[in-house]
Amino acid sequence: MAKAFLSHSSKDKELVEKIATQLGKNNCHYDKFTFEAGKLTLDEIFKGLADTDVFVLFISETALKSEWIEREIIQAKILSTDKRIDRIFPLIIDKSIHHSDERIPDWIRKPYNLRYFDNEVIILKKIRQLLRESNFKQFAHLREINDLFVGRNDIMQEFERKMINIENTKPTCIIASSFFEGMGRRTFLKNGLNKTRIIDKWYEPIPLSIGTKESIEDFLYKLNFVELTPEIFEKNFANESLQSKIELGREYIKKFVETGEILFVIDEGSIVLPNHTLVGWFKDIISAPELKNQVCICLISKFKPYGPNIKKLGNVLNFQVNELSQEDTQTFFIQYLSIIRQSIKSEDIKFFLQYLKGIPGQIIYAANLIDSIGVIDAKTYVNDIEEFDELRALSILEFLKDDLLSRQMLIALSKFEIISYDLVFKIFGEREAVYKSIQRLFDLTLFFSVSSTHDYLKLNTSISDYINRSKLELDKSTSERIREVAKEAIQKPLELTESSDYSEFLFTLETMIKEGRSIPSKYLIPSFVLKSIVKEYNDRQYKTVVQLCVKLLENEDKFDFQIIRETRIWLCLAYCRKQNEKLFDEIKYFNNQDDESQIDYHFLLGFYYRNGDKMDEAESHFLEVLDIDENHSRTKRELVNVYLRKGEYMKALGWAKDNYNRFRTNILHIQAYFTCLIKKIEKTEFDLNKINELLENASKSLDKKAADVYRQMQAEFDFYIRNDSQKAITSLTESLKINSNNYFAFRALFEIYKRKNMMFEIEELMKKYPDLIEFE
Known part of the structure; x- marks a missing residue:
């Protein structure tokens, strides 16, 4: 792989070492990493230069006076002339140096666009981009994968038509939306920007991730780790007005525009909201007059914004990225197989094509699966390939069942919104096996990278959601190591600085909240604390949820309306769980005339009752x-619970079927639909086939509750289909012996005793398991 030589003065070592550390030992020649101790001689330097693809020259006053650097420059010119060094990247890091300084050799000063750089993240990005170009030249298949873009002709023509117009206007923000991951939104945007000559083919945008419960404060902190302004860390965003935070956001975006950068913001529902509106603070940021008529931000959005509202803004374009056509799916699949050097028979190509739905991520997943385990074994996963959107996570976890390290790593990383390599290594150790596991997970397209002063990884949301929803558990040693890392972290003061690892900061904050420790008031920001509120709620710590929400609402005028609304919803949900009548005061907030408020108002009351x-x-x-x-x-799911509780199984059936079809791996949806079908008096052949399908899906589920649910379903199958009440009763009784808190077994056994009019057995059951009575 390509390497960079970092030519610098020893007085500039602080900056250069940060760059070298982020590039990694295998990607650069830096004296501390690659020159043997005591052997920093001209021979060692020339040896490093001979193994260099990109020569990076850090120009400063001391560098221009250094004889060592002068010799490095001379040797770099010789190697460049001989085509042995691919690229030269000179950059000024000293404000006192002008680009026309005659001490800079003519062959560097005249042809190269010398600029001053003071941002290590941008420097790092530029070097990585040059290394990437060199890698593409060396390894043709990498470039082929990067350039692979098939079909989407209609939407690409629409992009070109809107970008190339008579008025010569450009949008400030371009949105590519699709609810499903793996649809190729980023690839579409990069190809569109390249075709309209906004960026060149080598350009790699700055990616930024905004999670589901984040707001403008997270946006600012994350931007600050890209375009560093140390004073930001001193600010108290808990007391800053919303308008001042919007002004800061505008200033940041202007800085990126000045350096010719475009932000790619991966939004999971905090900018384009689930109700298809654009959040207020983001609209205000991109409406700055200074940002007019230039592409500043590309938004990769889960939700499609409402068209008329976007049109009113005048500075935003939106494109809905849909599936590839059948013809384009075939072309993409064949081309990708060719790039990864997989030659398979035409009948095998036809076999897989019948299961591909035109989602680029699904096509890549299928091709990589063939590459990893071969055509014959890959065919056993066709059902999971077909149900890519929902069953992908289940398929991947099954695929990794014998790779315990990769599987544990996947479960651990699902607990973090973003995670740095440093934190990964703290948990799992910096060893070859860990590097291999990370690479394997990358090959399965489970991650993307986030730029910052640290290298961050972000797990695909669909995988993360599945793992967390299923409550998959870490093994003992990994859990213990995470506890140790948390214990070490909370020994230090909680402070966000320019050298902070943002993922470790969030991890520490969450640990402190979980342990009931006080946190600095400046970090009592809803979007920070909401992540912990959700986890505490899921752990049934409703008292903690109430305390945190009430604390956040003390400064509600300082935060965006949407994040405060979210905080109030979690407060109300906790009140519902505790049957606290304070709900009736709090819920007045939602009793407005607009539809969204009315939905929240009635849902929360329904949940309370x-x-x-x-x-x-x-x-x-x-x-x-x-x-x-x-x-x-959410309401459909709750109605199923209500009707099942009331014994109105036929009323529940339609909702249960709909829920299952939308989320086929959710064990509770599987169970609910099964319960409705099993209780039907007259069952059709379709019903019986579906019952068997549900049993099979329950048996494959990785959900923590799945074993209990599956045993209950098997027992009910014995009772309602096979008419074997004794076997059903024995099975459920054994289930309760294994787990005395198994509500599913208790409920099923209670129902069977009731149907058999076994009143003595019901009485004994209730005596033996009094803690489960409240559920009936």
């Missing part, structure tokens, strides 16, 4: 929600 076992009242409010939004998925 459902938790209070008042099923008629719960049903009434949930139906109010569906009158406004017939596709509200």
